[in-house]
Amino acid sequence: MRWIWIDKFVEFKSGETAVAVKNVTLAEEHLHDHFPGFAVMPECLMIEGMAQTAGILVGEARSFEQKVILAKIKKAVFFDYVRPGDTLHIHAEIESIAEEAAGTTGRITCGDKLIAEIDLMFSHIDQNLAGKEFPEENFVFTDTFKSLLQGSVFQAGKG
Amino acid sequence: MTMSRDEIFGQVQEVLVDALGIDDDEVSEEATLMGDLGAESIDFLDIVFRLEKTFGIKIPREELFPAETLMNNPEFVNNGKLTEKGLAELRDKMSHTDISAFESDPDVNKLGDLFTVRMIVNFVQSKLEAA
Numbered sequence: 348m349r350w351i352w353i354d355k356f357v358e359f360k361s362g363e364t365a366v367a368v369k370n371v372t373l374a375e376e377h378l379h380d381h382f383p384g385f386a387v388m389p390e391c392l393m394i395e396g397m398a399q400t401a402g403i404l405v406g407e408a409r410s411f412e413q414k415v416i417l418a419k420i421k422k423a424v425f426f427d428y429v430r431p432g433d434t435l436h437i438h439a440e441i442e443s444i445a446e447e448a449a450g451t452t453g454r455i456t457c458g459d460k461l462i463a464e465i466d467l468m469f470s471h472i473d474q475n476l477a478g479k480e481f482p483e484e485n486f487v488f489t490d491t492f493k494s495l496l497q498g499s500v501f502q503a504g505k506g
Numbered sequence: 507m508t509m510s511r512d513e514i515f516g517q518v519q520e521v522l523v524d525a526l527g528i529d530d531d532e533v534s535e536e537a538t539l540m541g542d543l544g545a546e547s548i549d550f551l552d553i554v555f556r557l558e559k560t561f562g563i564k565i566p567r568e569e570l571f572p573a574e575t576l577m578n579n580p581e582f583v584n585n586g587k588l589t590e591k592g593l594a595e596l597r598d599k600m601s602h603t604d605i606s607a608f609e610s611d612p613d614v615n616k617l618g619d620l621f622t623v624r625m626i627v628n629f630v631q632s633k634l635e636a637a
Contacts, residue, residue, distance in 0.1 A: 418548040421525075443555040447567065448548070450555045468552055 349489060352395050353437065362408040364440045367400040373431035388429035390463070393455055394420060397465040401439035401451040402487075405469045408444060411488040414481060418448065419468035426461050433457050442466075447474045509634060514561075515627050521556045522623065525549055535624040543623075557626070563633045570629055572599040573617050588612035602628040 358366035371388050373379075378386040398417045406415045429435060439453040448470050455463040472481060509517075519533045526543050539545040545553070550571050558565050568575045572595075576582045582592030593612055596605060603625045608616060 419552060421552065443558065445551070445555075445567065448551040448555075450552065468548060470548060470551075 351399070352392065353399050356400075356403075357436070359404075359407075362404075362441060362444070364438070365400055365404040366439075367396070367437045369396050369435040369437060371429055371431055371433045371435065375431075378431055386431050388433075390423070390425050393425070393429065393435075393463050394423055394465055394467075396435065396437050397439060397453045397455065397463075398467060400437040401441075401453055401467055402469060404439050404441060405444065405449040405451065406488050408441065408449070409471070411485065413471040414473055414485055414487045415449075415469045416472050416487065417467060418470035421450070421466040421468055423463065423465045425463045427457070429457060429462055435462065447471055511627065511631060514630050514634070515623075517560050518557070518623065518626050518630060521553060521560055522626075525552045525556055533623055535622070535627065537623050538619050539621045539623070539626075540618040545621075553626075557630060561630055561634065563630070563637065565633070569599065570626070571621065572596065573621070577614060577617070583614055586614055588614060588617075600625070602632050 353367040353369050356365055356367050358364065371378075373386060377389065377392075381387065381389050402415050402417065406413065434457065436456045437453065438456065439451050441449060442452050443450040448468060450466070450468050452466045453464070454461060455465065515535070519530060522528065522533050522539075522543065523530055526545055526549060528543055532543060537543055539550075539553075551567065554565050554567050554570060557563070557570075576588070576592055576595060576599075579592075582589055582595055588596065593605075593609060596608075600620065603620060603622075605620060608620055
């Protein structure tokens with residue numbers, strides 16, 4: 348099964364924008380070590396949340412036919428700590444999309460507070476690394492992954 | 507709206523500074539994108555997207571950076587060098603750039619040296635004039 352780091356989508360506008368929710372809980376074991384006595388969400392995991400939110404947005408824009416790989420972190424600026432019990436809203440927007448790749452911009456918020464600004468680039472690897480062969484099946488968007496998403500995307504009112 | 511070459515250079519410079527995380531003064535007209543500025547393949551797409559946005563133009567990727575399409579065609583590449591046909595194709599695709607130095611030794615490994623800041627400025631200028 349795929350590692351899913353976002354809980355659900357609350358908005359999904361195909362090919363344009365998506366908002367996902369991530370609830371942070373002290374049941375996540377890494378928070379016990381990061382840091383002992385002062386649990387804060389690692390910033391790299393905020394990037395992961397954005398990569399999943401924006402990556403699914405980019406994948407859906409091409410009907411999950413492309414293998415969408417995180418290729419570049421264009422910008423990642425963090426403004427505040429995220430603590431256990433916080434509910435994050437991860438807002439992603441497609442800025443550009445072409446045959447080979449897509450660029451996204453995004454913000455993470457907690458209530459009214461801006462937590463992070465994260466801009467990413469994704470590669471459609473089959474279109475991009477000409478001559479290199481990848482497995483035929485779409486190992487990014489597996490059926491399990493898609494079916495897990497279908498429900499939440501549907502509820503969020505796709506389109 | 508007409509932009510002077512200096513204005514175009516200024517904006518291209520800003521695009522490259524943002525896309526590659528480099529300093530203003532590293533972006534001279536002669537600088538090569540890969541050798542001097544450390545661009546990797548995904549950066550070329552990032553640069554294309556940013557140029558489209560900055561200048562409000564549409565850039566088919568193979569038009570600005572035709573290297574990949576050339577390299578993957580056996581008619582154009584033989585024994586690590588561009589064939590006559592390949593060179594003709596390159597001249598055609600890169601009409602905005604002087605490739606005469608490359609033509610004397612068309613080693614594909616040197617293809618990257620053709621992609622300079624000046625080439626981007628020339629390309630944008632020709633696009634804006636055509637618009």
